[in-house]
Amino acid sequence: MRRSVALRLSAGLATMAVAVGTGVALSMPEASAAPSGATGYATQNGGTTGGAGGQTVRATTGTAIHQALCNRASRSTPIIIQVEGTINHGNTAKVSGDSCSTAAGVIELKQISNVTIVGVGSGAVFDQLGIHIRDSSNIIIQNVTVRNVKKSGSPTSNGGDAIGMESNVRNVWVDHVTLEASGGESEGFDGLFDMKDNTQYVTLSYSILRNSGRGGLIGSSESDTSNGYVTFHHNRYENIDSRTPLLRGGIAHIYNNHYVSLNESGINSRAGARAKVDNNYFEDSKDVLGTFYTDAAGYWQVSGNIFDNVTWSEPGGDNNPAGPDPKSNTTVNIPYSYNPDDAGCVPGIVSQTAGADKGLKVSDGDCSPQTPSPTPTATPTSPSPTPTTPTPTATPTQPGGTNLSLGAGADGSSKADGTSYGNVRDGNMNTYWSPAGSTGAVSIKWGSPTAVSTINIREAAGSVGNIGSWRVVNADTGAVLASGSKAGVISFPRTSLRKITFEITSSTGTPRIAEYETYAG
Template sequence: MKHYPSNLPLVDFFRFPQVGPALVLAVLLGAAACAKKPLESAAVPQPAGATVAAAPASTAPSFGLVGFAGENGGTTGGAGGRTVAATTLAELTEYAKSKEPLIITIAGTISGGTEGASVRVASNKTLLGVGKTGFLEGVGLTISDQRNIIVQNLRFTMSTVTNTKINDEKRPQVAVNDGDCITIQGASQNLWFDHCEFFNLDPVAQPNQDLYDGLIDAKGASAYITISWCYFHDHHKCHLIGNSDKDAGDRKVTFHHNYYSNITERVPVYRFGTGHVFNNYYKHVYGTGVNSRMGACLRVEQNYFEDTKNPITTKNSSVPGNWDAAGNLYVGCTGAQPTTSTCSFQPPYQYAAVLNETAKVKEIVVQGAGVGKL
């Protein structure tokens, strides 16, 4: 995938003596949620009843914060705190659990080895990869009863971990971090995951669906989350939002401009409450796409589904879920491909300026999602 630039404003580098100009631009973009640049969206139809106004057309995507993470007081991560560089697992662990606001930069690979590692992230943190090289290899993140966290421009995998346990389904599962790249639990709120890459192994070559669990999972009272411009690939189960049919709650998650490739299912599975899924590109999803369950109402809007089985559906719960479907494109798909809605949900935030025409989503997302694109 080629580099997809954005025209960023000049900044005063003397305010950040410990980092270089390129990193300062990334920090300002992620941690301070800098000014948004409109997308090519002036002529795109908006949802019925929307109060937002379309911005003038532009050729550059806006990478600013959009979605539920911008509500409830907003998400700024470690903005205002020190910028520190984590080069080892021990340094990352210490910085991440600190009580002070921090912008933690990661310029290379931090490995958990074959045993794997779990790092707990405390409130008011930004974890920021440098360029294309920030990589957490066998290191999962746990966010439990914390708030105001940004994870940006980092690569993740648990595929190097060989330490496993036998789970309730009698299958081997990575023991550390319950096999998740990122686990969100408790009453964690205001979290933004942006321009990251998550992967494990090709599901065809590695058939155990439980060996590696979720790429980003959220449960309990966690809420006000945005997952944007990320590249998820080569994995069985991507996002579990609500871990059981008894895990009631309104987690309020926005998924936008993500690239899902060679995934079996859960993009996402979503129980209870409301959510927003827009302008994502799905390619080779073999089981289910957006699976709404237990009365959830999801606004599923202007997504591009290609070679996907059951792009929008409700399965595997005693109570079905619902969708407010608008303007989705199905190319070479099979199974449930709804064009009508079973509920109605209008997100409370403005997003017209970043809502792309469905036909352009594939190109825009492939070029803009993942690391090294800021």
């Protein structure tokens, strides 16, 4: 549901487009600006390193960014693209090549991996031009401003999203960016930070989102619940109507953010979403947490938050605010370590660290800003996880005990024509599931917590050996339980969970899983 209100614009917000020629500036800089390490859920699922270890190039136009992507040896060759100046429609053209799939009028990161885009020098501004991430993984966007991206009117870009992710996106870290609009949907703008269609393991940190009708969403509809494992920390949301963010399904960790002037609603957890909301500062706002504009309930775990001049509406119908005295109604287990600041100092620390051109300063967890040291730029492999223990290879030994998958539920990321998720737990080796492409995920799920320590991935006849690398994920928390190569029996520490995912990250042929067996061990 969309409600338009008059936006109180910041006095310094520029809305003009700057006319720049289409010439491309692309050169080797003297030094590489390496970002500090990722945080939050972007550290899971193998981690997020972006273009670390790859070539560094400088780009002053959108066309140059596309050329840098297209000039790589492959779609996964690591690269750090340093951006300076104003990027707009006038200097952003489509570039073709085997290692890219770009488009005019948008910065297109499509079907690629291992890329960092970082603003340098006098700064990087994407003016009326959005950044689109699709079918991609291991992406870092840092120290840039994206402003006034429209879905209607002229010019349009990226469906009106400042940064938008969709369709099997994994491991994205967006850090120290400024995302802003100058109006709501009626003025032609959409979301500032949107994720949909199976986007997972994302962190938005030390950023400013302001002057927009919509902050951002996770899930495009009540049925798009394949997204999640997203962290929001040390961000400032200012003069936003709603969606800070809107969560449809999935899990989010929201801590140490400063919310100012949320005009209609704030964190909107719905359609079974679960959010851990801790040590945030909410100020001069309305209905900052709850389930809004739907009767599909969401859930939250709250602690350590400060509500300063926050008003709450009466519950009823499709309106279920968490206040005026928010209480937890779920529990969310966070799989990574973090050191939150006290909520009382959040406005101060966020004002010193959040946004582009702040020197990449971060908090030390004790309310003091720090300038991080660059992380070593080790060359990443594909965004498969790098476990601390030796990588296991699945074995063919049949486990004992009861196959817990029989009678359980199943879902996944995609399915090829003629296949079904349910085929992996029907006890029939003649039926199978295949992803729509060469990679994908399939899950077994139960209605209550179930202890599992072993799975057995059995490939259909004629496709044995087609599965290459894989990871096993606790879908409740996002924690990677095991990773390795080749299908078979996979063991890991006994874990109680409601849903366990087997994700294929590479293959040598069409993957076909006849049975996905689970055992307590």
